[in-house]
Amino acid sequence: MTVHYFKPTLYHTTLGAHEPVLRITDGDSVVTTTLDAGGCDERGEQVGPRPNPQTGPFYVEGAEPGDTLAITFDHLWPNRDYGYTSTVIATNVVDPDFARELPPRERAEWSIDRARGIARLIKPETALGAFTLPLDPMLGCFGVAPANGEAIHTSTAGRHGGNMDYRGFRNGVTAYLPVAAPGALVFVGDGHAVQGDGEMAGTGIETSFEVRFTVRLLKGRKINWPRGEDETFIFTVGNARPLDQATQHATTEMMRWLMSDYGMDWVSASTLLGQCVRYELGNMYDPAYTMVCKLPKALLVSR
């Protein structure tokens, strides 16, 4: 149950079997930092590559393909006083003819008041006026090394996690990822101070983060897609295009979870989803889109 304080000096733009920066053990926590999506640190200096440079990988002793790694986000918080967003909605999330009318993209700047927990739009001036939002920090891109020896770019997502840009990966949440390489090889990066569903403008409020996470190794436990839970929900994540397929992946993974862990048969699980499921849109911007299938834990208690 060691807490490791790790100061990164190099960053990756693929998730793959890179040289580990630190070896940790089941139950350990890591306190570290991440760069913003553009590779800038807490001082605003470009010290890493783009996009979505990853801190890590952290090698988890004993983790092997076929295991599951649980990563709890103990603390996700900006470590500087500003962030940026894109000013224009993405071309692929609106009708093609409407997309032709969109102005060029620029960069909007936000101040981040970490003490008060709010972000404020600084420029450009907009009809939103003094636009202030409560912080809801999340990691846009994190994961483990993918299967089959692949190295996958931080612009996209898959079974290994990656650039899911789902605002549900926030403080207090535990993410579950399928281990596909020895040591699992955990990567974290791409903090967003605030982000809407779908990352529709291609950004959240991009900033550098201080991050604390804790790993647990679930030996011999096999999952197919990222999962997660917080106090009130369990959820599964599908990453693919079109959204239909992302939703199929997430729904299939939830069905499997209900049937393997919650004692449900086909009818029970189907009935629960039919009447009670919720879906949330991770990103609809990256090469792979992200859909999340959620169920309230209150419905899963033994009866």
Add this chain to the structure above:
Amino acid sequence: MTVHYFKPTLYHTTLGAHEPVLRITDGDSVVTTTLDAGGCDERGEQVGPRPNPQTGPFYVEGAEPGDTLAITFDHLWPNRDYGYTSTVIATNVVDPDFARELPPRERAEWSIDRARGIARLIKPETALGAFTLPLDPMLGCFGVAPANGEAIHTSTAGRHGGNMDYRGFRNGVTAYLPVAAPGALVFVGDGHAVQGDGEMAGTGIETSFEVRFTVRLLKGRKINWPRGEDETFIFTVGNARPLDQATQHATTEMMRWLMSDYGMDWVSASTLLGQCVRYELGNMYDPAYTMVCKLPKALLVSR
């Protein structure tokens, strides 16, 4: 501001320019009933065709193509003590190879306690045990006559509304629909006592309803896709396949709404969506899927 009490005697399985059953005026309310998706009434007798038979159409005096019709759902409630669902998740919402494992679909039966506002699964017996859910009644299929003289089946959805199966069309919500035929021609049907996102098993708890709705005619006001609002949110609805396109329609419609009615320019509207938008999945079962784009009204007040 008349309240019309209308007892239907025939039902439609297309939304089109059918003979009106009643003529109403801007501000009027209609109190009527709807059959369940299988054509059965409050006594359980099959008195209408399948699927999703519609009550109506109601002709709104003065409504013309290019106007918008607002329909407020004043009261949606089951008018009988039972409903039914499908027991198995739909083949198209799970991975194709997983779909091969699904058992055959049967019908589950639910009791509906209208006084206490709950539904309870009666059979089959499942691992869910005594599974009870609070009622959250909604209309699965409603709309106006489509444009271009089309008559569109109640299994699908489009700009005219139709079988959207979105649980957000519930009590207290106002839906906005683009008028495309003289008199608008309002149809209502397909009540669900409870339904999860996506209508993933192909049903909500299907039952017959008592319905009260109020219409307002917004002359000269043009919209392209269904919209809605309640006390806390405004939302827009896209109906298409794949979900990507449904989302594009809903997002485009929201952008247009923000820019035409809320004084926003491209950057303001994009920034608001980028950081604050929420998406909800209507149905992912019918020929056209439904995605909903939502924004909290609290963010839209003048500053």
Add this chain to the structure above:
Amino acid sequence: MTVHYFKPTLYHTTLGAHEPVLRITDGDSVVTTTLDAGGCDERGEQVGPRPNPQTGPFYVEGAEPGDTLAITFDHLWPNRDYGYTSTVIATNVVDPDFARELPPRERAEWSIDRARGIARLIKPETALGAFTLPLDPMLGCFGVAPANGEAIHTSTAGRHGGNMDYRGFRNGVTAYLPVAAPGALVFVGDGHAVQGDGEMAGTGIETSFEVRFTVRLLKGRKINWPRGEDETFIFTVGNARPLDQATQHATTEMMRWLMSDYGMDWVSASTLLGQCVRYELGNMYDPAYTMVCKLPKALLVSR
């Protein structure tokens, strides 16, 4: 085996259960004309509505839901000396960011030399110079009344046929359509003098046509999607979005055809498709896209 000479005076922009203009019998032929997609006739006068106005419907005596109607295109040919196309590729068939660069659409004009069987681009002047193509006349939109009492717009397609914009519906081809209303109700229109795969600019060379077709009624023969054949191929047609689903429909229909009519089991039909199938893109412009699954007849002879 009567040949009916029919001069149309009204045209439809939905395929539905409209009043028949003529009653014909199994084996009969109809000689008639069609307007161009913009409603103009052989003299260039606008005498019908837009888009894709249909001549018909022709009522086939004895045709009932569950039957199949065969329509052989005996003669499809322009009946005037010019046509038009769109000058710019459609926004939905290119990458969204590329679509932003496209110039506005205009109308290109073509001369049609019916005697020599060629079309020539007249204006605008382009880098193509004196651009001349051999005529390959086809019907972009034709079909029967759809099922369920629907009336479906001539901008889109479905099981009933409609706006498939497939260049394979050309002279000498027989199309098969599922009868879904009494009398089948045959519609024809939207002649293209030449068209590429996908109708990528949203048009073929649009012109008015003289049309001769012959119907055969296949009693009690049920199909689910349009089919066709010529001397060398059989083919099936799926109409849906995305193309994936259109392809699924076409492939499923081909599997069913092989297994019901050609004595094949699962393995035979799969093996044939696996090694020998061809696909062609109908339209990728209309609300429903069109994919065609083809097999050479030479592979289907009894062995």
Add this chain to the structure above:
Amino acid sequence: MTVHYFKPTLYHTTLGAHEPVLRITDGDSVVTTTLDAGGCDERGEQVGPRPNPQTGPFYVEGAEPGDTLAITFDHLWPNRDYGYTSTVIATNVVDPDFARELPPRERAEWSIDRARGIARLIKPETALGAFTLPLDPMLGCFGVAPANGEAIHTSTAGRHGGNMDYRGFRNGVTAYLPVAAPGALVFVGDGHAVQGDGEMAGTGIETSFEVRFTVRLLKGRKINWPRGEDETFIFTVGNARPLDQATQHATTEMMRWLMSDYGMDWVSASTLLGQCVRYELGNMYDPAYTMVCKLPKALLVSR
């Protein structure tokens, strides 16, 4: 203009920046062999990993990101006397409910008569009888190292090429690939003796190959997606899901090609595609689907 005879001893299941097995130069040819999709060689011995093991990579001297590599397939031919296919069409290419009826997949065996250039189905026995097809050998999976330091699995495809399973990559064809890593790093594998469009059963006739290819380095020439040509056609390739997006990529790439190399403006290129383009389906089985956009060279001559 050296001809290199290379006998592989190790194989890769990712395309990435692996250690080169040979360094070659612009204009050189390589004569080598490839394993079948299951890792078996000309003797039927499993000597490599699955799936689609790649021979290579071959380092092309002087190739740098931003260049284009041309690979001409001088000779693709089986080097053994048998191959195999899957017996059942893939679940994702048919309607979901139809997919539920499919029997389990097995392996069909084919003899390959290299002298006569034919393949014959040996078992199982099917309604196809003595089913014989002319060989049309092609490479299912080949490419260069992808951009951004990615290593991409041989089950899928992208801008770098990969598992496109397009029967148009056959003898005499030149493929063009965007160089994204120093030396380009050419991989070849996954020979199919015969394959239909779409690789609908998930296989062609899988066998080991003898391969001869010649490279040409086009310095400073930038392309975005694979391209190709033979004596009569030029073509571009998009790899993505859904097919809509694959088609968008291929069409965009063709538009760019016409405008950069053939002196066309927007209207010329759009007009040519609108009336003359052909599309072919590569695979619809792998994680990324493949669509091909083709134009006859006869239409591209200067006028």
